[in-house]
Amino acid sequence: MPELPEVETVKTALMPVIEGRRIRSVRLTRTDLRWKLPDRLEERLTGQTCGVLGRRGKYILVPLSSGESLLIHLGMSGSIRLYDSQPQFGKHDHFAAEMESGDWFVFSDPRRFGHLDLLVTGEEEKHPLLANLGVEPLSNAFSAQLLMDRFQGRKQAVKTALLDQRLIAGLGNIYVSEALFDSAISPRRQAGTIKSARAQRLATSIVGVLRAAIAQGGTSLRDHIQPGGEIGYFVQKLAVYGRSGMPCPRCARPIKEIRQAGRSSFYCSSCQR
């Protein structure tokens, strides 16, 4: 489900509820999500005060007073909901934390591709799920030059390369399609052929699309909602994602849908080269 803008939106919603607040109790209904959960997770969280939230790619980090940090990944179908009192729990509410304020934070994930883990604060880069993540697209380190360097020699399609979290961290299927449309680059183009002008446009589009999506609270497709129950409005700004057969916003020719590395790609074969 969530890509960088949705994860950032979730983080922003969580901040006022958990930063500087103590966890009173933890409710856990299973011992595994994508993988086995850490031993004694409840005890290691209960009584801890949460610090300033962080995000790396599509991961949220919650530093704790114990010196550990809670790592949260929402996978494909994960979501976090906030309540001001104990809610009625649903079938897929696998994890919940009650704050001393009385607020509840509930992690729900029907498909269980998401995960929770603990790591030593300060040793984030040692964690196997974070160690190989590429550059943060909204950081100063991200540039057209870096994009070119990373794509150098790659024969795979640029669409597929942009989904590789080891190159750039945080892009997913929606925003890759949107950034490629915005920069007028075909998703089928070999990554290694993206040079100068195209690289510059692509880098600019990636940043622009992500920032615009964050400003709209992300994209709500199907049942995805923000922690407070709001939906993300970027869905109304999508130019190509999920719009096969509909007119291209630039030239009005029908949007095409193709399959690349097992995932849908949407693009305008006339505007995007």
Next chain:
DNA sequence: AACAAGACCTGCATGC
């Protein structure tokens, strides 16, 4: 080494 396909899991829409 690079890349594609398979795997993991549930829910929902579609078509017969």
Next chain:
DNA sequence: TGCATGCAGGTCTTGT
């Protein structure tokens, strides 16, 4: 209505 099929915002693991 019931059942089979395919698809979904991710990404690790396996196979070529």
